[in-house]
Amino acid sequence: GAVVSQHPSRVICKSGTSVKIECRSLDFQATTMFWYRQFPKQSLMLMATSNEGSKATYEQGVEKDKFLINHASLTLSTLTVTSAHPEDSSFYICSARLTPGQGHGGYNEQYFGPGTRLTVT
Amino acid sequence: AQSVAQPEDQVNVAEGNPLTVKCTYSVSGNPYLFWYVQYPNRGLQVLLKYITGDNLVKGSYGFEAEFNKSQTSFHLKKPSALVSDSALYFCAVRDNRNSGYSTLTFGKGTMLLVSP
Numbered sequence: 348g349a350v351v352s353q354h355p356s357r358v359i360c361k362s363g364t365s366v367k368i369e370c371r372s373l374d375f376q377a378t379t380m381f382w383y384r385q386f387p388k389q390s391l392m393l394m395a396t397s398n399e400g401s402k403a404t405y406e407q408g409v410e411k412d413k414f415l416i417n418h419a420s421l422t423l424s425t426l427t428v429t430s431a432h433p434e435d436s437s438f439y440i441c442s443a444r445l446t447p448g449q450g451h452g453g454y455n456e457q458y459f460g461p462g463t464r465l466t467v468t
Numbered sequence: 469a470q471s472v473a474q475p476e477d478q479v480n481v482a483e484g485n486p487l488t489v490k491c492t493y494s495v496s497g498n499p500y501l502f503w504y505v506q507y508p509n510r511g512l513q514v515l516l517k518y519i520t521g522d523n524l525v526k527g528s529y530g531f532e533a534e535f536n537k538s539q540t541s542f543h544l545k546k547p548s549a550l551v552s553d554s555a556l557y558f559c560a561v562r563d564n565r566n567s568g569y570s571t572l573t574f575g576k577g578t579m580l581l582v583s584p
Contacts, residue, residue, distance in 0.1 A: 381571070388579070390558065390576045438509070442572075457572060459504075459511045464509060
């Protein structure tokens with residue numbers, strides 16, 4: 348099956364610094380990638396939808412200048428948390444979707460990465 | 469707008485007993501429906517999905533779910549629970565119109581605890 352990787356799996360950074368999280372689709376091309384944030388024992392909240400070669404679409408309430416998303420290729424999207432603060436500490440999960448038309452009967456599968464635990468001290 | 473409701477924060481069941489985790493949804497078009505499981509500090513694993521066809525969907529680890537269009541439900545079931553089934557379960561929905569571009573909406577999750 349299709350695999351999505353994230354790097355790093357865990358990161359600890361100091362307040363005020365920036366941290367970059369990578370999301371890769373290892374064996375398929377993903378026109379669209381998604382970034383989710385999850386607080387402890389809570390649901391996944393969609394932060395932004397990233398389309399290859401274009402600007403990401405952010406959900407309401409998500410600061411685009413704080414959470415920079417770059418989807419430079421069909422297999423790589425990055426999320427950079429700029430000027431991180433302790434309240435940014437969370438579990439960040441990316442997801443990649445098959446390019447439309449590659450799926451079965453119009454449905455295109457969405458695959459999830461293993462997540463990145465960010466702790467800001 | 470689409471939404472998913474998981475009315476139970478937690479479900480407790482004894483090992484060997486049947487389990488049900490409830491999910492209802494709202495979507496404008498016809499739904500794609502999913503159940504995901506998440507173990508601590510891990511990403512999501514898809515358990516099963518309804519795309520089209522038979523309303524009864526069988527998935528991994530003996531789980532199944534029935535798509536009920538009239539009740540807009542997609543409850544997750546297993547005939548005999550295992551302690552190893554203890555995890556966080558998410559129901560999710562996508563609108564199948566313009567399916568290449570529709571987004572996935574998650575329920576708030578239900579913690580399943582199976583006691584020995």
